[in-house]
Amino acid sequence: MRLVEMEIARQDWKSMLCGCGGSAEHLARDLLQLAGGGSRQEPIDLSLEEHAWSPVVLWEPAPAVTSVALAALADDVALAAREWFLDLLHFMVAGEGTDEESARRGLDLPELCQGLALQGLWLLYEEVMSNRSLGAAGAAFEILTVLEPDRARLQRVREIAADWLPVCCRTGLCDDDLPVLDR
Ligand SMILES: [Zn+2]
Numbered sequence: 001m002r003l004v005e006m007e008i009a010r011q012d013w014k015s016m017l018c019g020c021g022g023s024a025e026h027l028a029r030d031l032l033q034l035a036g037g038g039s040r041q042e043p044i045d046l047s048l049e050e051h052a053w054s055p056v057v058l059w060e061p062a063p064a065v066t067s068v069a070l071a072a073l074a075d076d077v078a079l080a081a082r083e084w085f086l087d088l089l090h091f092m093v094a095g096e097g098t099d100e101e102s103a104r105r106g107l108d109l110p111e112l113c114q115g116l117a118l119q120g121l122w123l124l125y126e127e128v129m130s131n132r133s134l135g136a137a138g139a140a141f142e143i144l145t146v147l148e149p150d151r152a153r154l155q156r157v158r159e160i161a162a163d164w165l166p167v168c169c170r171t172g173l174c175d176d177d178l179p180v181l182d183r
């Protein structure tokens with residue numbers, strides 16, 4: 001069993017309320033299918049919008065999805081799937097609200113997801129530095145701009161990776177923390 005499959009199997013999806021209103025069990029199937037996608041290179045046409053996240057809130061499965069995305073990065077998944085998991089992780093750490101039901105139970109989903117993702121800090125730096133693709137390096141860097149408490153380290157990596165990072169990351173346009181004058 002691979003790392004990402006282990007992490008999917010470990011989560012209690014059935015007891016989680018999905019954003020679509022049903023049980024989150026179908027997310028386990030979706031994630032498993034992606035993680036096992038072999039070496040296919042075409043872009044993946046599956047979104048967890050309205051299931052794990054929306055532009056307004058994160059839903060109950062979001063922390064579990066965050067852990068699975070990190071396990072996928074640590075695993076040997078195909079490049080298209082890596083990029084998909086990085087984009088997914090980006091949505092998880094950029095979430096700004098918690099769905100009503102989870103909030104009533106005292107959960108702060110954005111905080112939980114960011115805390116989990118921070119444990120994968122060096123995985124994200126590895127993703128930036130290994131430059132597997134423009135999309136993967138850029139997505140990993142943008143996740144770091146949300147998470148990294150050590151802004152000096154982030155800035156150092158921004159300089160080192162300048163040759164292959166997307167323009168927005170290189171110039172800091174996508175980094176809300178950077179004063180406009182420094183851009
Ligand atoms: Zn759903």
Ligand SMILES: [Zn+2]
Pocket residue numbers: 138142166167168169170174
């Ligand atoms: Zn960027």
